[in-house]
Amino acid sequence: MKAGETQAGRAQRVVVAGMCAAAAFLMMAAIRIPLLPQAPFLTYDPSDAVGLLVGVIYGPATGAMVVFIKDILFLLFLAKGPFGPVADFIAAGTFVAVTAWAFRRGSGPLPSRLLRAAVLGTAARVVVMIPVNFPILALQFGMSPARIARLLWSAIVPFNAIKGAINAGLALVIAEPVARYAAPRLVSAPKPEAVPRSPSC
Numbered sequence: 001m002k003a004g005e006t007q008a009g010r011a012q013r014v015v016v017a018g019m020c021a022a023a024a025f026l027m028m029a030a031i032r033i034p035l036l037p038q039a040p041f042l043t044y045d046p047s048d049a050v051g052l053l054v055g056v057i058y059g060p061a062t063g064a065m066v067v068f069i070k071d072i073l074f075l076l077f078l079a080k081g082p083f084g085p086v087a088d089f090i091a092a093g094t095f096v097a098v099t100a101w102a103f104r105r106g107s108g109p110l111p112s113r114l115l116r117a118a119v120l121g122t123a124a125r126v127v128v129m130i131p132v133n134f135p136i137l138a139l140q141f142g143m144s145p146a147r148i149a150r151l152l153w154s155a156i157v158p159f160n161a162i163k164g165a166i167n168a169g170l171a172l173v174i175a176e177p178v179a180r181y182a183a184p185r186l187v188s189a190p191k192p193e194a195v196p197r198s199p200s201c
Contacts, residue, residue, distance in 0.1 A: 020066050111172060
């Protein structure tokens, strides 16, 4: 339980995370778009945007929990093996957790604050997935290290950058209206400090 969080608040957070994970799973199941012809196994879906919104409102751990539950559901019901869900959890979990962490430590209006955080989260995703793809693709498809290295710059790095950018854009579009309802503190502008008056002469 987070410091200062009531039992009811914790229960609400868990329920919201579960519902959002189910919604993210449905998105992942229904929308799978290959982005790059040289790597058709890398598909876009908008589910990361859901995890990111939850992370922004409830914190990076809760956002990562949404990603984890979504990938467990995908593994149980749709995946042909564990490698895709594992890779997605590492990529999306990194993106969501780093973006939510940076957002919570930032300042300023919600859109610009989230944009700066998403740039950091997308960069973290790209960097983390460079080494991760070597064992994943070797085990999943039997690819040689040389072939994986060739795919890095032609497919894997661009894919992770594009997917992160699109899902960050989706989150940016809907973050403020959602936050106004679920977490007004994130969009309420701080009151300007009163300017002290000069003493009368």
